[in-house]
Amino acid sequence: xxxxxxxxxxxxxxxxxxxxxxxxxxxxxxxxxxxxxxxxxxxxxxxxxxxxxxxxxxxxxxxxxxxxxxxxxxxxxxxxxxxxxxxxxxxxxxxxxxxxxxxxxxxxxxxxxxxxxxxxxxxxxxxxxxxxxxxxxxxxxxxxxxxxxxxxxxxxxxxxxxxxxxxxxxxxxxxxxxxxxxxxxxxxxxxxxxxxxxxxxxxxxxxxxxxxxxxxxxxxxxxxxxxxxxxxxxxxxxxxxxxxxxxxxxxxx
Amino acid sequence: xxxxxxxxxxxxxxxxxxxxxxxxxxxxxxxxxxxxxxxxxxxxxxxxxxxxxxxxxxxxxxxxxxxxxxxxxxxxxxxxxxxxxxxxxxxxxxxxxxxxxxxxxxxxxxxxxxxxxxxxxxxxxxxxxxxxxxxxxxxxxxxxxxxxxxxxxxxxxxxxxxxxxxxxxxxxxxxxxxxxxxxxxxxxxxxxxxxxxxxxxxxxxxxxxxxxxxxxxxxxxx
Numbered sequence: 479x480x481x482x483x484x485x486x487x488x489x490x491x492x493x494x495x496x497x498x499x500x501x502x503x504x505x506x507x508x509x510x511x512x513x514x515x516x517x518x519x520x521x522x523x524x525x526x527x528x529x530x531x532x533x534x535x536x537x538x539x540x541x542x543x544x545x546x547x548x549x550x551x552x553x554x555x556x557x558x559x560x561x562x563x564x565x566x567x568x569x570x571x572x573x574x575x576x577x578x579x580x581x582x583x584x585x586x587x588x589x590x591x592x593x594x595x596x597x598x599x600x601x602x603x604x605x606x607x608x609x610x611x612x613x614x615x616x617x618x619x620x621x622x623x624x625x626x627x628x629x630x631x632x633x634x635x636x637x638x639x640x641x642x643x644x645x646x647x648x649x650x651x652x653x654x655x656x657x658x659x660x661x662x663x664x665x666x667x668x669x670x671x672x673x674x675x676x677x678x679x680x681x682x683x684x685x686x687x688x689x690x691x692x693x694x695x696x697x698x699x700x701x702x703x704x705x706x707x708x709x710x711x712x713x714x715x716x717x718x719x720x721x722x723x724x725x726x727x728x729x730x731x
Numbered sequence: 732x733x734x735x736x737x738x739x740x741x742x743x744x745x746x747x748x749x750x751x752x753x754x755x756x757x758x759x760x761x762x763x764x765x766x767x768x769x770x771x772x773x774x775x776x777x778x779x780x781x782x783x784x785x786x787x788x789x790x791x792x793x794x795x796x797x798x799x800x801x802x803x804x805x806x807x808x809x810x811x812x813x814x815x816x817x818x819x820x821x822x823x824x825x826x827x828x829x830x831x832x833x834x835x836x837x838x839x840x841x842x843x844x845x846x847x848x849x850x851x852x853x854x855x856x857x858x859x860x861x862x863x864x865x866x867x868x869x870x871x872x873x874x875x876x877x878x879x880x881x882x883x884x885x886x887x888x889x890x891x892x893x894x895x896x897x898x899x900x901x902x903x904x905x906x907x908x909x910x911x912x913x914x915x916x917x918x919x920x921x922x923x924x925x926x927x928x929x930x931x932x933x934x935x936x937x938x939x940x941x942x943x944x945x946x947x948x949x950x951x952x953x
Contacts (some may be wrong), residue, residue, distance in 0.1 A: 655904035
């Protein structure tokens with residue numbers, strides 16, 4: 479059943495049609511979540527008793543940081559699919575995710591730095607989480623650089639898939655080694671399994687924003703993947719048919 | 732199968748010994764980098780002693796990085812790599828042999844020279860002892876992880892810069908645990924934990940990287 483779906487997803491025309499059906503939904507949900515999340519976070523949530531209004535940057539910072547890891551996982555997963563089943567769509571998802579993930583990582587670093595200046599009194603500290611996020615950025619950049627350096631796209635995708643899988647084995651090791659090396663960052667506020675140490679009015683917008691970021695990633699990665707797909711398949715019949723249909727429709731109008 | 736392993740090991744070592752001039756390069760580079768630090772930071776012994784573990788380990792990382800290309804590059808150029816790939820022997824085993832040969836050629840000299848350099852940087856005897864152990868356990872990890880990076884970039888004309896971008900972030904855990912162990916030893920603290928972590932990393936690297944490198948090589952050569 480699942481295998482059948484994966485095989486179906488591997489067919490470029492099927493993916494193209496499925497994604498054109500999904501895109502409006504994803505964009506709509508994304509906009510609603512962003513609107514409610516930002517309103518809740520910037521207007522409704524009370525100011526922090528210690529950090530004042532500047533804590534509100536977490537509504538960008540924390541979701542971006544979560545996404546930086548999430549996207550890497552997506553990337554490694556599509557890398558595995560690309561290696562095992564040689565699915566073209568997985569290769570496309572892989573490399574496009576790398577670009578987006580790098581941007582999320584960069585965003586998390588920059589917002590963290592902006593927040594750190596008033597709170598810790600410095601733009602940067604060699605703290606465990608900051609450092610492992612920085613290393614994650616380098617892992618992303620390595621993936622992008624390697625992809626760019628190999629001319630044959632299919633070959634490049636396979637190389638990048640191997641690299642992403644090696645990275646996935648290494649991320650926990652890097653994370654914990656850096657964690658034990660030094661830490662100054664405040665402990666996790668949300669991931670504690672008992673009651674989160676955060677006001678519910680602050681917490682709900684954060685979750686909304688987290689999902690907004692997920693859907694945003696979904697929208698962007700689908701848009702990029704569709705573009706990429708059309709370009710790679712530009713000589714195939716289904717793309718020709720697609721544009722022939724479009725031309726006919728426009729002529730009728 | 733084990734014989735193929737030995738043959739590759741012997742072949743790589745023979746090839747390295749025949750190119751005696753190249754044999755010295757990584758360890759010379761290692762010494763030079765370490766020597767540059769007192770010139771840049773200042774010759775105050777208290778500072779040097781403090782930064783010695785980090786300096787020596789970073790120099791070891793860089794010299795490993797410099798010599799990594801050798802694992803597969805020459806074999807790629809003369810075509811013997813393709814012969815290995817189409818041979819009946821499991822490629823990961825042959826790669827393990829090449830990793831070990833690479834370590835014996837470039838890592839072992841660093842392991843032997845490192846403690847003497849530490850002497851120049853004023854590290855205490857306990858620190859030097861631990862430094863020797865961490866180098867012994869840690870440098871093979873560098874060759875093993877590096878083999879994956881080289882396997883991915885060996886087909887590229889200018890793979891060098893990308894290789895460092897791929898490999899250096901993966902070296903971070905080794906650097907952290909090793910310099911932590913040496914620092915702890917110099918301060919008189921127990922060093923079992925970081926050394927145990929290093930050994931775990933070594934086992935993990937030796938068991939997983941030949942496998943990743945062989946699939947990367949199949950991609951690079953095809």
